[in-house]
Amino acid sequence: MKVMDKETKFAHLGKPGSVFSMGFARRLDLIESRIDLHNKVFLDMGCGEGVWLREFAKLSTPGNVYGSEYDNEQVLSIHKRLSQASEEERKSDKFLQIPLNNIRNCPGESLDFKDDFFDIVFHNEVLEHVQDDVETLRECFRVLDKDGYMVFFTPNRGWPFETHGMFLKGKYYWGNIPFLPWMPNFIYKKFAPHVRNYSNGDIKRLIKQSGGEIVYHSHVFSGFDGLVNRFGFFGRLVQGFFHAIEKTPLNFFGISHFVIAKKV
Numbered sequence: 001m002k003v004m005d006k007e008t009k010f011a012h013l014g015k016p017g018s019v020f021s022m023g024f025a026r027r028l029d030l031i032e033s034r035i036d037l038h039n040k041v042f043l044d045m046g047c048g049e050g051v052w053l054r055e056f057a058k059l060s061t062p063g064n065v066y067g068s069e070y071d072n073e074q075v076l077s078i079h080k081r082l083s084q085a086s087e088e089e090r091k092s093d094k095f096l097q098i099p100l101n102n103i104r105n106c107p108g109e110s111l112d113f114k115d116d117f118f119d120i121v122f123h124n125e126v127l128e129h130v131q132d133d134v135e136t137l138r139e140c141f142r143v144l145d146k147d148g149y150m151v152f153f154t155p156n157r158g159w160p161f162e163t164h165g166m167f168l169k170g171k172y173y174w175g176n177i178p179f180l181p182w183m184p185n186f187i188y189k190k191f192a193p194h195v196r197n198y199s200n201g202d203i204k205r206l207i208k209q210s211g212g213e214i215v216y217h218s219h220v221f222s223g224f225d226g227l228v229n230r231f232g233f234f235g236r237l238v239q240g241f242f243h244a245i246e247k248t249p250l251n252f253f254g255i256s257h258f259v260i261a262k263k264v
Contacts, residue, residue: 001175011165011172012194013071014129016048020055023223027153028055034216034260035149040119042066045108045140046126050078054095062097066113068106075105108136111143119148127154128196137210141263150212153256155197156219157181166191203257212261219254220246
């Protein structure tokens with residue numbers, strides 16, 4: 001666990017993934033097992049450094065891939081990468097062919113896109129960080145086509161560790177905090193005012209209040225990438241065990257909700 005300044009930026013905005021890990025690849029496989037993603041118009045809401053944008057560009061044409069991001073520094077960084085890429089780089093990487101105007105600086109509560117535009121609205125571990133989660137989901141449904149799907153992952157209260165750290169005595173403690181998600185909400189928010197986690201009931205309420213209906217809802221465990229990289233065969237045994245019990249009622253304890261929804 002690292003002790004950091006309470007103003008540490010990612011403590012408040014979330015820490016975006018910088019590589020498309022095995023865990024991310026598995027999440028993409030889980031989505032593709034449920035819905036067709038090929039040749040769709042995508043929005044990655046809270047796109048961070050753009051690792052999911054690259055994968056969506058492989059599944060569609062780059063002009064059909066869009067991203068929104070609250071942190072303007074991330075948007076400027078993606079714009080710089082897109083604008084400075086050489087022709088050779090663009091030929092080998094469809095991500096670099098995404099038009100600059102497709103990546104926009106806007107909060108989830110006010111998406112800078114027109115109504116009924118996207119086939120897929122996706123967000124990965126973003127909802128827990130926004131100011132207003134109901135309004136954010138309403139915006140996601142607003143920009144979603146009537147035949148489209150909103151797909152997201154967000155922290156599950158059944159998982160016994162708070163993965164976003166905590167605040168204590170003016171410091172930010174970055175690491176996994178055991179049992180904090182299981183505490184009553186008034187205790188949880190005292191230590192974790194910067195983030196949320198959700199029960200099954202919370203997810204149902206949010207989708208209903210925001211104008212949608214759930215098509216599929218389950219829980220997933222971690223990809224355990226670090227454990228596999230560090231311990232090899234033993235790490236893969238642990239990974240395989242937890243991924244196997246996703247198909248049992250014990251998925252209740254998964255690290256994240258996996259939700260597919262349509263708008264009413």
